Amino acid sequence: MPSPLICPSILASDFARLGEEVAALETAGADWVHVDVMDGHFVPNITIGPDVVKALRPHTKLPFDVHLMVAPVDPWLEAYRDAGADYLTVHPESGPHLHRTLGRIRQLGLKAGVVLNPGTSLSVLEEVIDLVDLVLLMSVNPGFGGQSFIPSTLKKIERARALLDAAGSRAHLQVDGGVTAANAGACVAAGADALVAGTAVFRGGPPAYADNIRALKTA
Template sequence: MKIAPSILAADFGNLRAEARAAAEAGADWLHIDVMDGCFVPNISIGPCVVQALRPGLGIFFDVHLMIRDPFSYAEAFAKAGADSICFHYEADPDPGRVIERIRSLGKRVGVAIKPATPAEVLLPYLDRIDMALVMTVEPGFGGQRFMAGMMPKVQMLRRAIDASGRPVDLQVDGGIDSETAAVAAQSGADVLVAGSAVYGKPDYGAAIAALRRACPDRA
């Protein structure tokens, strides 16, 4: 199980130190939520912040684009230091061209779906992506309640990924804590995005360890 703390829940006044603290506490990835105020009703950070965080941090940068026109912005985030760029299926009428664009930049590519989007839309792309992301909250804000009704989507994608034989990560993002981490893991997720469940705790290492302990090993 990979644990990816989301800096959306970190102290933005001390963001670089917060990113380093998560890395040193044992996080596998750093989840970087990018919001444009158009695709989602909030604004967060841009490539300049990713670039500022990158020097000296070896942790994997998992950049989640919750923006319109991910095709045009992919290069800026790639140059800023993203290791993986995940965009929303709903954000472009031709997801395939965005996948190829990100791949051409030498980055891992993920595709995310909102709660209202059926998981079946990702099936044609499983042979071209490195990660599928199921949102378990409406994208755009932190601190929302976990939508357990999304678990059938996770289960279906788990079966499809396993059948494909490809090493595609299956990420769940939204409302993750020790209780919901177990639910997501049991459904087949292997990457968990955690905001306040890490950054809202006094001891990041203990919080990450607690999330790992909550997740049963997948057969």
């Protein structure tokens, strides 16, 4: 079984040292940098705007996987493209026309992703599967870091993998929320090929990042 992509969420990093943090992630063997964008409206928290993403871009060559938890989402697509995003993932609930939003992301030259909350049906994915490069399954309800993994997500990963395979899709299947070395292996066995992890990567500071990432990859 191939090792999953590890996509550390900088929500769990030291915000006073963000540039150094993303550089350290690359050195430690991370595959992508996951950027959680929250607006205090769609979810109950406020995090990172496009100017911060732009400031981070020179500090690493890793792809920026930007998870937009904002509503309405469409007005922000170009700003994050210009800031240096590689992937933009959006929630079906964050705009009236998911199909159009995903098409616009691709038109901007970026990889497009759809995010499904624990209570969002996979049936949404069926209608836009030809437009997605990334499917992100939330294994917690979005808005805060440090939450516990919802066990029923494993069955949802299996069903999402079957759906992608049946459609011949090459989209990545990513899981985000409470991912640790204790459940990473189960996520991959269920069909995930990309894992977002916050606390599990950043625990122990930069000297521990490589070991923490390795533990997730080999779980």
